[in-house]
Amino acid sequence: MNTDLYRVFYITAIEKNFSNAARRLFITQPSVSHSIKQLENELGIQLFTRTSKGVLVTKEGEVLFDYLKQAFDLIDNAEQKIKEMKNLQSGSVTIGGSDSTCKHYLLPYIQTFQDKYPDIQIKLQHGSTPQILDKLANKLIDIGIVHLPVSQSNLSVTDFLSINSIFVVGKRFQHLSRERLTLSEIKAYPIISFSETSSSRKFLNQLFLSQKLDVKPDIEVGSVELLIECAKIGMGVAFVTKELISKELAEEKLFEVKINEVIEKRKIGLATKKDTSLSLAAGMFLNHLLA
Structure with missing residues (x-):
């Protein structure tokens, strides 16, 4: 023709x-x-x-x-x-991440991006890091916010944030915050953590394994909000990202429990699929995150 x-x-x-x-x-x-x-x-x-x-x-x-x-x-x-x-007068960007990551880290970027490009539609999809990686593989999202490290060779991953993990308690166990404990001593109390498939839980397991200890949390939750509430009412010692509970720490509703062992910083990365070109809108949003 x-x-x-x-x-x-x-x-x-x-x-x-x-x-x-x-x-x-x-x-x-x-x-x-x-x-x-x-x-x-x-x-x-x-x-x-x-x-x-x-x-x-x-x-x-x-x-x-x-x-x-x-x-x-x-x-x-x-x-x-x-x-x-x-001209970024239309288009959409689909981003995947956990609820807490989206709420505490991503939303401020979305707000400033939409102030500049109000006609670009931002879509969010929820999931743990393994679920987000699966969504990327199936091209259901443009950008994934994941806990590092990830080993998939078909992904391009860029460091985004560094976060701190700590143990915290409510007022019932406030006395624990006045001393420095070992992980063995932490195990004597009920431990509150995310579910076994989460990156946070895997990091907790590795922390205890580094001291040749096994850990089996007494309370498993699916959201940071529920984890905070369980700790606040005194159900045990919670393992959580410090940046997510800054308000509760400042208001003395939660108290940090210091330990003898060093807890390494964790990294959050931005992942995209190597063999898939980002749209203009998605590329601009990725640059906005990294600016």
Whole structure:
């Protein structure tokens, strides 16, 4: 299919004049005549009849014109949409992360991005790090916010944040915050942690294993909000990201329990799929996160 021939026919049918069509197409009048003749030969029909003022579209030509109008309108709409996306006047970004990560770290970036680009739609999908990696693999999200390290070779991962993990208690066990404990001593109290598949729980397990200890939390929760509440009412010693409970610590609703062992900082990264190009909107949002 020679789309150039169809475009010459389409413009000529609109202008009803070979000379006007040539000026609009930036070609010569003989080139218009030759293209129309070539298309007529290929289709085996006559597309125009000549008049003293120009040309008229035949019945067969009208049928072809109606279909071409739909096609070229779609092309025009697509070009306009691409132009809008290029100017960030439209588009969308889908981001995956845990609820706590989105709430405490991502939302401020979303707000400042939307202040600058109000027509870009931001979509969020919830999940633990393994779930987010799976969503990336299946192209359900553009950017994943994940706990590091991750080992998938098909991902591009950039450091985003460093976070601190600590043990905290409510007022019932406040006395523990006045001394420095070993992990063995921590084990003597009920431990509150996230579920076994979470990155936080795996980090907790590794922390105890580094001291050749095994840990089996007495209370497993699925959200940081529930973990905080369990600790506040005195259900045990909670293992949590310090940055997520800064308010509770400042208001002395929770108290940090110091331990003898060093707890390494954890890293949160931004992951994208290597073999998938980000849209203009997604690329701009990723740069906004890293700015």
